[in-house]
Structure formats: structure tokens, C-alpha cells
Amino acid sequence: MPLKLYYHPLASFCWKALIALYENAVPFEPILVDLGEERSRDAFLAVYPIGKFPVINHDGRIVPGSASIIEYLSLHFEDRAGLVPRDAEAALEARIQDRFYDAYVHEQMQKIVLDRLRPPGETDPAGVAAARAQIRTAYDVIENGMASRQWACGDAFTMADCAAAPALFYANKVEGLQARHDTVKAYLERLKARPSFARVLREAEPYFKFFPARDGDT
Numbered sequence: 001m002p003l004k005l006y007y008h009p010l011a012s013f014c015w016k017a018l019i020a021l022y023e024n025a026v027p028f029e030p031i032l033v034d035l036g037e038e039r040s041r042d043a044f045l046a047v048y049p050i051g052k053f054p055v056i057n058h059d060g061r062i063v064p065g066s067a068s069i070i071e072y073l074s075l076h077f078e079d080r081a082g083l084v085p086r087d088a089e090a091a092l093e094a095r096i097q098d099r100f101y102d103a104y105v106h107e108q109m110q111k112i113v114l115d116r117l118r119p120p121g122e123t124d125p126a127g128v129a130a131a132r133a134q135i136r137t138a139y140d141v142i143e144n145g146m147a148s149r150q151w152a153c154g155d156a157f158t159m160a161d162c163a164a165a166p167a168l169f170y171a172n173k174v175e176g177l178q179a180r181h182d183t184v185k186a187y188l189e190r191l192k193a194r195p196s197f198a199r200v201l202r203e204a205e206p207y208f209k210f211f212p213a214r215d216g217d218t
């Protein structure tokens, strides 16, 4: 049975898993989940009641969450790309950077975007302001840390770059990189040029019209 990926082409954490799948040319059956459509949502909730994607089903083993999926793929398929480095210290650094991008860029960006979907009167301006501030601090940290690095951990592309690509792409839309973030800007351009991520972006293109864009976005 081919590995099944439950995902949505616009969903940023799904991009992280997709990049890993494409990096290692892992064959999979994409199952597009439309949470706004009852049958699609119910079918997905039957697989994973938490209702968050990405999720994979590999021979009946359900693995939710982008980082766990990447770890799972590296154990059960050939990790040609070296997304989870074999060297324990290098693997630790990849996980540290992966968590950093998830917590301080990706999840903050999600807060900003999800707030746009809330009904009037139920928005959280203070939470959004805090998320924006956190992203700006994270940009500064990345700017300093990336000065001599091609990828998040150095010369090798790892799971941390799978995390960084969607996080920086969408964060830059809602909280634009500043003039002082030249290194981060150049890193984002390298990520966009990486064939795995370029493919994810191409495939998402028809869905971009559903992104809740606002004046002031870049």
C-alpha cells in the first residue's frame, strides 16, 4: 500500500512534509483534505480525530505532525537528502533549528493568519501584536545565526530547512523582512529556488487566491 499523505496544498505545515517527501523522492498518494467540506472532513477525522494535518498513513501506521513525519520517513525510507543527519550532534542541531522555526516563526505566523479568519469582535489584537514581535525577534536571531551558513544548519540541507521554507515564506507575507534582514532574505530566495520547495509553491499556486491577504502584506 502506498504511503498516504493527508494534506492541503495551501497549508504551511503540509508544505514542510511535502518538501521532505520530494527531497527523498518518496512515492505517496496525496489525499487532499477540505475541512470545509463535510465528507472530506469526516473522512479525515476518522483517520486522525485531532483534525490537524499533515498526517501520513503508512501500512496502517498513522503519523501526525510535520517533524514526526520527517523523522518517520528518514527511518523507513532511504534518506538520500540527509534531512535527519546520521551524526548525532548534527541531528541535534537540525532538531534545534527545526523547533526554532516551528515555534518562533511558523506558529506565530499561524496566529496572525488565523486571526484574520475570526469573526469581527472575536479577534485578538494583543495576541497578534505579540506574534508579530516574536517573528521580528526571530528574524534578528536568524540574521545573526545565518551569516556564514548556506542552509539552516550549515552546508547541508536538513529537516530544519524543510521547517524554515514555509515558515519564512508565509511569515514574510504577513510580517515583512526589513532592510536589516538581508541574510534572511537571501536564505528565503535560496529556499524558493530549491527544486523541492519550488515544486510545492507551483502546486500551491492555484490555491493562493484563498489566502486571507490584507493591505500591507508583502
Ligand SMILES: N[C@@H](CCC(=O)N[C@@H](CS)C(=O)NCC(=O)O)C(=O)O
Pocket (backbone or CB within 6 Å): 011, 012, 013, 014, 035, 051, 052, 053, 054, 064, 065, 066, 067
Ligand atoms: N505541529 C503540527 C501543526 C499542524 C497544523 O497546525 N496544521 C494546520 C495546517 S498548517 C491545520 O491542520 N489546520 C487546520 C485546523 O486547525 O483546523 C505540525 O507540525 O504538523
